[in-house]
Amino acid sequence: xxxxxxxxxxxxxxxxxxxxxxxxxxxxxxxxxxxxxxxxxxxxxxxxxxxxxxxxxxxxxxxxxxxxxxxxxxxxxxxxxxxxxxxxxxxxxxxxxxxxxxxxxxxxxxxxxxxxxxxxxxxxxxxxxxxxxxxxxxxxxxxxxxxxxxxxxxxxxxxxxxxxxxxxxxxxxxxxxxxxxxxxxxxxxxxxxxxxxxxxxxxxxxxxxxxxxxxxxxxxxxxxxxxxxxxxxxxxxxxxxxxxxxxxx
Numbered sequence: 557x558x559x560x561x562x563x564x565x566x567x568x569x570x571x572x573x574x575x576x577x578x579x580x581x582x583x584x585x586x587x588x589x590x591x592x593x594x595x596x597x598x599x600x601x602x603x604x605x606x607x608x609x610x611x612x613x614x615x616x617x618x619x620x621x622x623x624x625x626x627x628x629x630x631x632x633x634x635x636x637x638x639x640x641x642x643x644x645x646x647x648x649x650x651x652x653x654x655x656x657x658x659x660x661x662x663x664x665x666x667x668x669x670x671x672x673x674x675x676x677x678x679x680x681x682x683x684x685x686x687x688x689x690x691x692x693x694x695x696x697x698x699x700x701x702x703x704x705x706x707x708x709x710x711x712x713x714x715x716x717x718x719x720x721x722x723x724x725x726x727x728x729x730x731x732x733x734x735x736x737x738x739x740x741x742x743x744x745x746x747x748x749x750x751x752x753x754x755x756x757x758x759x760x761x762x763x764x765x766x767x768x769x770x771x772x773x774x775x776x777x778x779x780x781x782x783x784x785x786x787x788x789x790x791x792x793x794x795x796x797x798x799x800x801x802x803x804x805x
Contacts, residue, residue: 558586559595559604559698561691567621572596572607574617582609582617594619599694599702602630630700631800632746634660636721637789638714640667640756641674646786651686655693655703657793662690663706665714669758679708711764714753715771722748726768727788728775729759737776741795750796754789 560582566573574582574596582588588609596605596619603626607619637659639650651662664686666674674682686705694702709717718724723744731737744750753760753773760768769775778791 557593557595558582558588559597559695561597561599561695561702564598564600567596567598567605570621572605572619572621574619575615579615579617583612593622595625595698597700599700602626602700604629604698604700629698631658631660631797633744633796633800634749635793635796636661636663636718636749636751637793638663638665638709638718638751638753639789640665640754640760640785641670641672641708642756642785643671647682647686648689650786650789651689651705652693653790654793655690655699656697657790658699658797659703659793660701661704661706662686663714663717664708665753665756666708666710667756668711668761668764670756674708683707711760711767715767715773718751718753718773719771720749721751724751724753724771724773725776725792726753726760726765726773727755727778727783727792728765729782731775731777734777734779737778740774740776741792741799744796744799746800752789752792754785754792756785 560574560578562572562574590609590611593606593608596607603624605624606622608622609617610620611618635658637654639662641664654662683705690705691702725740753768778788783791
């Protein structure tokens, strides 16, 4: 079943109005017809609105609401991925997969060892592109919300942003207590917010680690192998997804 996002204002009682680029996609790419069913989310309330197409106009697809599916696909905890800027187009892959795995927000992190350096204009343009990738991934994976890709932050800004989050973790190559790591992840409870800090290629500098530890961010190990930056965050997300969904079940 195809899944689309709308603004809350486009859900009007039992009528749902789809506008924008999705209209052309539904009419001319998917070639859908009146009577076919689609799923719609407003990206905010976590609900999935099942509706049937009733009418096409030049600029709108008009649908009738059939039922609301409230036991959605979102994880019971909000997971924030603070990702050190990687080289090339790795960030696009990380965002896509993080959304599929249930991340609530992705925060690009300008770490000191990040090879990529973005000025304000480039950072804004990248953010817009990354947000589009997050939305496409949310549609593909049938998420009920569109994860936000935040503005680029420094380590200091990121630590302050995560200050009120319940669990804060940073994979660190000198951490070696897998039992403690399993305990920290295994103790995450539904409803808690979780921050994951991932360094760029080459990892975080020692003073960034020190600042993280001073901010209450806890070091964890991901095993005996060194994972690439595009692998490390997804490994933690996968672990959390399995734990939280198993616990929820």
